[in-house]
Amino acid sequence: MLQAGFDIGGTNIAAGIVDEDAKLVLKRSIPFPAGEPYQVAVEALAQLLTEMTEELFVPVSSLASIGIAVPGSIDQASERVVHAYNLQFHDVPLRSALMGYFPSVPVFLANDANAAALAELYAGAFVGCKTAVLITLGTGIGGGLILGGRMFNGGLGNGVELGHMVLEHGGPLCTCGTRGCIEALCTATWLVQQGRKSLIEYPHAMIATKAGQVLSNVNAKLVIDCAKAGDAIAKDIFDRYVDQLGSALTSCFNLLDPEVIALGGGVSLAGEFLFSPLRENVKQKCFFKNCGKIVQAKLGNDAGIIGAAMLAKN
Numbered sequence: 001m002l003q004a005g006f007d008i009g010g011t012n013i014a015a016g017i018v019d020e021d022a023k024l025v026l027k028r029s030i031p032f033p034a035g036e037p038y039q040v041a042v043e044a045l046a047q048l049l050t051e052m053t054e055e056l057f058v059p060v061s062s063l064a065s066i067g068i069a070v071p072g073s074i075d076q077a078s079e080r081v082v083h084a085y086n087l088q089f090h091d092v093p094l095r096s097a098l099m100g101y102f103p104s105v106p107v108f109l110a111n112d113a114n115a116a117a118l119a120e121l122y123a124g125a126f127v128g129c130k131t132a133v134l135i136t137l138g139t140g141i142g143g144g145l146i147l148g149g150r151m152f153n154g155g156l157g158n159g160v161e162l163g164h165m166v167l168e169h170g171g172p173l174c175t176c177g178t179r180g181c182i183e184a185l186c187t188a189t190w191l192v193q194q195g196r197k198s199l200i201e202y203p204h205a206m207i208a209t210k211a212g213q214v215l216s217n218v219n220a221k222l223v224i225d226c227a228k229a230g231d232a233i234a235k236d237i238f239d240r241y242v243d244q245l246g247s248a249l250t251s252c253f254n255l256l257d258p259e260v261i262a263l264g265g266g267v268s269l270a271g272e273f274l275f276s277p278l279r280e281n282v283k284q285k286c287f288f289k290n291c292g293k294i295v296q297a298k299l300g301n302d303a304g305i306i307g308a309a310m311l312a313k314n
C-alpha cells in the first residue's frame with residue numbers, strides 16, 4: 001500500500017508518496033499560497049495529490065493514508081492546527097478540510113519536527129531504536145522525540161519544545177520571551193550574532209575580511225568555515241558553540257538515556273568538525289559512562305514528508 005505525506009512550509013508545500021518501507025516513490029513541491037485563506041492551500045494539496053496519483057496510475061482512494069506535517073502546534077485530538085505562524089494558520093480544521101476532498105482515506109496531522117523524528121525512526125538514523133531524540137539546528141531549534149518506539153507528542157498533547165528547555169538561567173533573551181533557552185544559545189542564529197559582533201571588535205580578522213566588512217554577509221557557514229581554516233576568533237566562537245550544544249545534549253542524555261541523538265539542520269552539515277568535539281564534550285559532562293550515540297540526521301529535507309506519510313503507522 002502507498003501512503004501520501006505533505007510537509008507544509010511558509011514558502012513551499014512538499015508532497016511525497018512513500019511505499020510500505022517508507023521509501024519515497026514520488027516527490028513534488030509547489031509554492032505555498034501565502035496570504036490566502038487556508039481553503040486555498042487545502043485545494044492546492046488536493047489537486048497536487050490527484051496529479052501525483054495519476055502519475056503513478058493509482059486512484060487517491062487506494063492510498064492507505066494521507067499525513068500532513070505543519071510548522072506549528074496541533075490540538076490534542078490531532079484535528080486542528082492551533083497556531084502555525086509561518087502559514088498564518090490559526091485554529092484551522094485542516095484534517096476535516098482535506099478529508100472533504102478524499103472522504104475514504106484517513107488523514108493524519110502532526111507537527112513537522114515530530115514528523116521528522118518519526119521519519120528517522122522508519123527510514124533514517126533511528127531505525128531499530130526505542131528511545132531517540134532529533135534536534136535540528138537552524139535559525140531556530142526543532143526537535144522531536146521517539147519514546148517506546150513511537151513518536152511522543154507530550155503528556156497533555158502540547159508537543160515537545162526541546163529548544164525552549166533552559167540552558168542558562170538568566171541567559172540571553174529567547175524568541176519565546178524567556179531567557180537562556182537552548183534556542184538562544186545553540187542555533188545558527190547564535191553563530192551569526194557572534195560572528196557579526198566579532199566583525200566590529202576585530203575588523204582585521206578572517207570573518208570580517210571574508211564578509212567584506214559587511215554585517216549581512218556573515219552567516220553561520222562563514223563562521224564555521226573560518227573556524228575550519230584555523231582562525232582564532234572564529235575557532236573561539238565555534239568552541240563556545242560546541243560547549244553550549246554539548247551541555248544541551250548532555251541534559252537530553254541525562255533525562256532520557258536515549259540510544260541516539262541525531263542532529264539535523266544547517267549547522268549539522270559542519271560534519272565531523274562539529275560531531276567529533278561535541279562527542280568529547282558530552283562524554284566529559286554526561287552522568288552515564290556509556291551514553292548513546294550522537295549522529296547526523298539522515299533524511300534532510302525529505303524528513304517532513306516521509307514522517308507525515310508514516311503517521312498512520314504511529
Ligand SMILES: [Zn+2]
Binds near residue numbers: 174176182183
Ligand atoms: Zn525559548
